[in-house]
Amino acid sequence: MPHVIIDPESRSLSERFALIRSPGRRSARFPEGCVTLVDTEAEAIQGRDPARKLVPAVVYGPSPSSEGQRLYYLVRWL
Template identity: 65%
Template sequence: MPHVIVDPESTSLQERFALIKTPRKSRKRYPEGCVDIVATEQAAKDAADSAHNLHPAVVYGPSVSSESQRIYYLVRWL
């Protein structure tokens, strides 16, 4: 996993349940536009749809990349 610098004063950087829209699950970070944050693990699992490339996951972020894009880091697939 890429090294992530954590600001202990930040409240926006945290682990969250999410749906990630991606055709392949081999990446370790995803742009904000591909990530939908959901309230619970069960909500992520219930909304998953492999036919539409929606995969449940735990992500960390959002963080600003070196390219000034907001990204989420994959913690694990659910």
């Protein structure tokens, strides 16, 4: 997993708890449509669902990509 550079002064980007719909754990960035933000770490962990490929994580974003998508970057899996 690549190192994510976090800007502590950013007003639009932040670390958040999330559930990521992902077929694997190799990617370090995810389009907004694959990420469901939740309020707490406990909520993310409780939302884990291997059958639906939902994995709890801490993400950073959203950040616009050069392709016009909004992306979240993986900080760590929970």
